[in-house]
Amino acid sequence: MLAPERVANAPAPPVPDEPRHATTWAEARQLAYDCARPLPPLNVPLADAIGGTLTADVLASWPLPHYASSAMDGWAINGSGPWKMTTAGLPLSPGEANVIATGGLIPAGAVAVLRKESGLVSRGTGDLPQLTLTPDAKPGETLPGRHIRPAGEEASAGDVLIPAGTVLNPAHIALAAVAGHDELQVQRKPVVAVVLTGSEVVTSGEPEPGQVRDAFGPQLDAVISYLGGESGGQRRIGDSYDEWLGALMRANHGHRPDVTITTGGTGKSGTDHFRDAVAALGGRLLVDGIAMRPGHPAVLAELPDGRFIIGLPGNPLAAMMALTTLGEPLLAALGARPLRRSSLMTSGADIDPAPGRTRLIPCTFVHELAFPAAHTGPGMMRGLAGAHGYMAVPPEGAAAGAPVPVLPLPWTAYSPLPAGRAAIGA
Incomplete structure (x- = not known):
């Protein structure tokens, strides 16, 4: 068994400047699930x-099957033989037989099927060939119902x-x-549109200083599918309020999305327009910030027409943790699926307390222990790329050897629930 260790590269971040009534991680997940009703089938x-x-x-x-059919290639027969051969498919009288193939319709009057290995056709005494049993035919080959697949079987x-x-x-x-x-x-899957924001984002090549590569566009549609949604298309906009408002008003590619996911713009600076655009559309904020790290600026809103908007932070790992916190429960509710609960695993390392907030840390599973991954800063994706799931470390932290809530990532089939461990609340 691996020895417990402290995460050297994951010190507890400083206490955030958040109101004391900030929504907890568990409350946010439950609220995102409870706010929606299943879409019609x-x-x-x-x-x-x-x-x-x-x-x-x-x-x-x-x-x-809806008709009685032959289970063998051979002959449909009536009686115990020998049999006079008749035209295939015609009704059979006692002492008659006709050719039939596997799956063929049993003709009227037939009581059994004689397989071709057990029969021999020869010239009869009259004009019609005669079918007889071969010398090595097994007993019971002509019993009623032999080699017939009855209707309704x-x-x-x-x-x-x-x-x-x-x-x-x-x-x-x-x-x-x-x-x-x-x-x-x-069950209809929720249609999810994506609005990608940021004038500093580039989609190919090496970014200049001050620019960043797009970490969301190439993968969000796939994650949406893993979470039970259906892609409603992507739209790229800059950082102006008018662009934000227009993007949230319009449907992508002619579809009316059930959910719109935005990236960035969820802070509260003068260049962040998520809340203003939602307010202009008559919407209301259901979750406005979550007491968790990373991903605390995440926002969930509902518009008057019933559409939902999830605002993800701009940092990639923070956005993914926010999406699993708000998007996974919301899409589960809309898709009439149960809310996936966390399960308890044994922590393989000491994790420092983070008063007032839940820490979401990508982790790997080794011998039924959950080990926090390295490289898990809010803007990093390296740790998440090799992770099996993520820990939801409570504000008091977790000691090596103690239980800690864990959830699998949307794209991994690895179950974090070892034998005998029960799932827990959120």
Whole structure:
């Protein structure tokens, strides 16, 4: 087992200048979840339903299979033989047989299917060929029902084939098609538009001093998808109030987003316009700053038409922690999914107290211990890039060997919940 260690490069940041009633990290997550109601479901073609969450049971429209069919290549037979051969598909009288392929419709009068390995066709005494059993045919080859797949063998009409709440995979879609469905009712995913701000941001090449590379544009749409949303497009604007107002008023690429995510502009300086633009649109602030580091300037607002706006700080790691704090619960609520709770893991290091705020620290999991990552300043992405999840360290800090709340990152399948550890509150 690795020895506990102190995080040398992650000292507790200075106490922020925040009001005492600032929303806590746990309160912010719960409020972001409670403020929204699930979006209405919609009917979509089968091919578009993969990955969606089913909102109504899928029933069998008819028996599956809907006709009795052959399980073998061979002959449909009536009686114990020998049999006179007749034209395929015609009704059979006792002592008659006709050729049938696997999956073929059992003709009227047929009582069994004789597989081709067990039969031999020869010239009969009349004009029609005659079918007989081979000398090595196994006993029971002509018993009633042999090698016949009866109608309704898989399901009866009206049976529930796929229950509501199922996340649909390709096999579900195939089953729904066989059961007679052309569309399925699924939970609508929230459409999320992104407004990227900052005249100092460049999208390619080496930035000049005073410029920064865009850390949000190339990845936010993917993160939105991981969180259960659907991309509503991106828009880039400068730093003026008019640009902010226009961007929040307009829908991106003709879509009316359910949620708009903005980057930067959430501070309270004269060049930060998030709050003024929301106020001009008649909106209200639901969360205005969170007692956490990094990401404390995060803002959640609601417009009169029911749209939500999430204001992320401009620093990349701070923005990602704010997005997991506010965006993940909000998109879960809109998508009719439960709020994912943190779970307890054992801290692999001492983490200093940070009075009055929760510290969100990317971490890695080794032998069921959570180790804080290095390079986790508000503007750094190196630590997050190699992390499995993030710690939500309470204001009193955490000692090595003590439990600490942990959540997985949206894009990692690694579960932070070791055997026997229960999930906790927020």
